Structures are given as structure tokens and as C-alpha cells.
Amino acid sequence: SDYFQMLSGICPELATAEAGHIGSARFPKLRHVVALRGKAPPGVSTWQALLDAGESVESERLDEIDASLRPTDVVNIQYTSGTTGFPKAAMLSHRNLLLNAYYIGQCQRLSEHDRICIPVPFYHCFGCVLGTLACAVYGAAMVVPAEHFQPTATLDAIERERATAIYGVPTMFIAELEDSSFAGRDLSSLRTGIMAGSPCPIEIMRKVIDRMGAREITIAYGQTEASPVVTQTRTDDPLELRVETVGRPLPGVEVKIVDPASGAMLDDDQQGELCSRGHVVMQGYYNDAEAIAAAIDRDGWLHSGDLALRLLNGYYRITGRIKDMVIRGGENIYPREIEEFLFTHPAVEQSAVCGVPDPKYVEELCAWVKLKENASVTEQALRDFCRANLAHYKVPRYIRFVDSFPQTVTGKIQKFKIREQMIADLGLCEHETA
Known part of the structure; x- marks a missing residue:
């Protein structure tokens, strides 16, 4: 995608602006646009210039800024995937993201000895929270196979870097398993990982365990508005629970199943809408009060739009989307x-x-x-x-x-x-x- 062209279309001042002083009429608070590589277009700072600017800030000023931060401050505006329509801008806080990264790592038993292969995009919650941030929390190594997902490159990276964990949405795992180069590879370093992002087919989970050798692979369920993980299986869960359910709620998270029409709470083994409450719930949608009211009720429950049921053992199973029915x-x-x-x-x-x-x-x-x-x-x-x-x-x-x-x-x-x-x-x- 030509991001500079997109930005220029909504912010024409870029063409004549000085880097760091954009002066946009439509976006008056926008000061910096940073190019990660290559020659910076007009009005855009280079990545190196951003790093150099950090060196010029006095330590006292950094301490002052640090002291002003609160756990509930919004640190990330994360767009939803747009599977049902136009993406929405979910506002996520320091607390939202750090607790999510910590607990999903606990579920995988991550440590500084792990090497996580991350073929998912870093601009998505999967990549930036479960990937980048979780690696920072646990001191694990990040293995980046390619700029865009390529099944062969992902398998190459696992084998070459001796990755201990693999992330991906079901379509990625399907592509890896069906890749013509899959047979004969040494993937014995794999131990765990996460399959998430959309419903995980039971047959694919079994193949990831049996053929890829990720014996402790986990399934995570969530949504962007939940930072993103709500429930996850654990590495020591029985095999049938790890392939047929999305696990239990993360610590500090409440989950309930309600009748989509009446909102009444349902008993175990009854299908309804999954709702969550706790540290995972976003701060709201940016500049969209109507969407916030539809997503989060007066008691703080985030309505997922997903159909699910709670098993007698406290594990959850996703059965579909309300809109897909x-x-x-x-x-x-x-x-x-x-x-x-x-x-x-x-x-x-x-x-x-x-x-x-x-x-x-x-x-x-x-x-x-x-x-x-x-x-x-x-x-x-x-x-x-x-x-x-x-x-x-x-x-x-x-x-x-x-x-x-x-x-x-x-x-x-x-x-x-x-x-x-x-x-x-x-x-x-x-x-x-x-």
C-alpha cells in the first residue's frame, strides 16, 4: 500500500511542510509522520531522525512524563479487522495491553529461552500484543519470517532459527501444512504457540500437534476490543480441551453467556452471546459514541457478537457469529x-x-x-x-x-x-x- 499517498490525500499540507511541523488544518495535533526506511518524502521524518530526537531529551523531562502516565491512558488506537464491514477504532490502554501480554505468556509458559516465530502482522493486536509486547515482557526472541506472510518462509524460519513457538490464524497454519516444502522438515524445536484470529478448525489443530510437533499449542479467543485475548487454553490442558475449546478466561476476566434477544444469563451448555468484563475491555471507540453504546452495556460488559457456550467444566466453545447465523x-x-x-x-x-x-x-x-x-x-x-x-x-x-x-x-x-x-x-x- 502507498501510505504516503493515502496520507497526502487527507493531509495535503505534507507536500510543503517541514518535518515535525506539518500544520494540518484537518488534523491540527498531527506533528510527525515517520518513514521506516528509504528516502523520506516531503514533510516526513526518517526513522534515524526519530532515534536521534530521543537522545536530545533530558532525563528529568523523561521522569516528568513517566510520572504523568496512568495505567488507563490510551496507548494504542487499534482498528478492528473489518470482517463484517468498516473497521472501528478501538482505544486500548497501557493496562489493557500489558496484562494481556503477560497472561497469554503465562498460558504458554513463555520464558527468556523461547523463540517465537511471528508471521502475523505487527499492526494487528495478534502481532503487536501477543507478539512484540509478550516477547518484551518475557525476554523471548522474536523471529520474523518475512515482510508479508509466506508459508515457505515461515517454515524456513522455524527450522533455521529453532523457533519454540509459532503464531498464526487458521488460514496460515493450513497454508504451512499444505506447503510443498513441508515434508521432511525438522520442526522438532516447536513446543507451543497460539492459533487465533478466527474459529480454529479441530482437524487443523490436531495436524499442528501431530504433524508440526507443537505439542503445547494453545487456542486463544478474543477480539480487538478486548486487547485482544479473553480466553485461552493452557499448555497442560488435556488434548481434547486444547483442540475442541477456546479455554478458560484469563485471570481477572469475567465471561458470561447471554440470550442475544433478552440479555438474560444462560446456564451451562446453552448457546448464546459471549460477553466479557475486566481488564481486557477497551476504553471505547474513538469518536464513536453510538458504537460504544452498542458494544459495552451499562454494567461494563463487552458484547462480542459471537455465539458460544460454557461447558460444565468451565471451558468455552465458540459456535459461530450472531450475524453469520x-x-x-x-x-x-x-x-x-x-x-x-x-x-x-x-x-x-x-x-x-x-x-x-x-x-x-x-x-x-x-x-x-x-x-x-x-x-x-x-x-x-x-x-x-x-x-x-x-x-x-x-x-x-x-x-x-x-x-x-x-x-x-x-x-x-x-x-x-x-x-x-x-x-x-x-x-x-x-x-x-x-
Whole structure:
């Protein structure tokens, strides 16, 4: 992305400004834009100039600034991924981020002896909190495989640097496991890591443990607005809990499951919306009071929009997104159940299921399916596979074989774009409902 061009579009003063003195009419508090490498454009400081400026600050001034800081001060404005629409600006504090980095490290048993391979973006909570900040907290080494995610480069880095932990969203782990160079690699240094960012398929978790050798891999669940982790499995959890649940709440975090319609708290094993409260909850959305009111209720509970249930043992299982739920002929269908089942077909590498408009049933199921390399299967064969094991109304009417999915830069599949594409391609019409 050409970030300078983007900035120039909203701040034309950059073209004639002196570095450090931008004087923007639209952004009067903006003083510095820093280029990380290369020749700095007009109005932009170099990375070295930023480092040099730090040397000129008196220690007394640093002490004064340090004393003025509070744990609840906003240190990071982190944008959400935009899987359901336009990204929102979540304001996160020192306390939010440091406690999250500390506790996720505890769950992995991190120490100064660990070397964490971090192929996820550093501008996302996964990279900057669970990656950079957690490494700083524990003194662990950061292994950066490439500027952008590349499965081969990630595997190279694990092998070359003897990484003990690996991070990634499910799509990254799938790409690594299916990489043509995977066979024969020495990944024996791997011990732990985190799979997070979107629902983690059980089959993929088992392959990461069995084939990659990350015996103590953990699953973390959260959202940007929660700094980001709310629940996480622990390295000593039984295998079935580490592959089939998202663990227990981090220390100091409350979690409850509520009825999405009434807000009433639900009992164990009842599906509802997951809500969290505690040190993970953001300070709010920047300049968006309406969105804050919708996300955080008067009692301080952050509403996730995710469907989940609490097991009798206190562990949580994510079952889908409220917005993803498909209502076909009055039957509530959760796409994740179908996606998990499709993963068990030997030809399927990945799938995404969503609802599309239908004149008879209001909504019908649509599945986008990516096949493994050199694999082959027909639409009808996949339907027959589903029909033999799922209720008839859970069998996708529309199946499209694809090479890729619309994704955010962090690897989350954007189902609203799949829905829009299918509506356009099939000439479907949205139906108004009461």
C-alpha cells in the first residue's frame, strides 16, 4: 500500500511542510509522520531522525512524563479487522495491553529461552500484543519470517532459527501444512504457540500437534476490543480441551453467556452471546459514541457478537457469529458446524459457509470450497457427503469451488463479500422481513 499517498490525500499540507511541523488544518495535533526506511518524502521524518530526537531529551523531562502516565491512558488506537464491514477504532490502554501480554505468556509458559516465530502482522493486536509486547515482557526472541506472510518462509524460519513457538490464524497454519516444502522438515524445536484470529478448525489443530510437533499449542479467543485475548487454553490442558475449546478466561476476566434477544444469563451448555468484563475491555471507540453504546452495556460488559457456550467444566466453545447465523425455513443453522464437517472430507482444504437470499426459505446455504492441491470432487459428491451425515436443511444448496477467499489483511474470511458476490452472480434478490 502507498501510505504516503493515502496520507497526502487527507493531509495535503505534507507536500510543503517541514518535518515535525506539518500544520494540518484537518488534523491540527498531527506533528510527525515517520518513514521506516528509504528516502523520506516531503514533510516526513526518517526513522534515524526519530532515534536521534530521543537522545536530545533530558532525563528529568523523561521522569516528568513517566510520572504523568496512568495505567488507563490510551496507548494504542487499534482498528478492528473489518470482517463484517468498516473497521472501528478501538482505544486500548497501557493496562489493557500489558496484562494481556503477560497472561497469554503465562498460558504458554513463555520464558527468556523461547523463540517465537511471528508471521502475523505487527499492526494487528495478534502481532503487536501477543507478539512484540509478550516477547518484551518475557525476554523471548522474536523471529520474523518475512515482510508479508509466506508459508515457505515461515517454515524456513522455524527450522533455521529453532523457533519454540509459532503464531498464526487458521488460514496460515493450513497454508504451512499444505506447503510443498513441508515434508521432511525438522520442526522438532516447536513446543507451543497460539492459533487465533478466527474459529480454529479441530482437524487443523490436531495436524499442528501431530504433524508440526507443537505439542503445547494453545487456542486463544478474543477480539480487538478486548486487547485482544479473553480466553485461552493452557499448555497442560488435556488434548481434547486444547483442540475442541477456546479455554478458560484469563485471570481477572469475567465471561458470561447471554440470550442475544433478552440479555438474560444462560446456564451451562446453552448457546448464546459471549460477553466479557475486566481488564481486557477497551476504553471505547474513538469518536464513536453510538458504537460504544452498542458494544459495552451499562454494567461494563463487552458484547462480542459471537455465539458460544460454557461447558460444565468451565471451558468455552465458540459456535459461530450472531450475524453469520442462517435462518432457513425457520431452522437456525450455524455455518461453523458445516465448515467443520467439510474439513473432514479428504479433498477439502478450506471452506466458508454463509446464507444467501431465497424466495421460498428466506435464506439458503452457500459454501465456497477450496480443494487441496491435485484433489478432485464434484459439487454433487460434496452434497452427498453432507447429506449422509447432516440434517437435510444443513446441506448447502450452492457450492462454488474457489482458489481463494476474500480476506482481511490479517487472514479473516469476509463472508459479507462472499454473500454479495453470490447475490450478484446468481441474480438473487434480498427480501424484506418484519
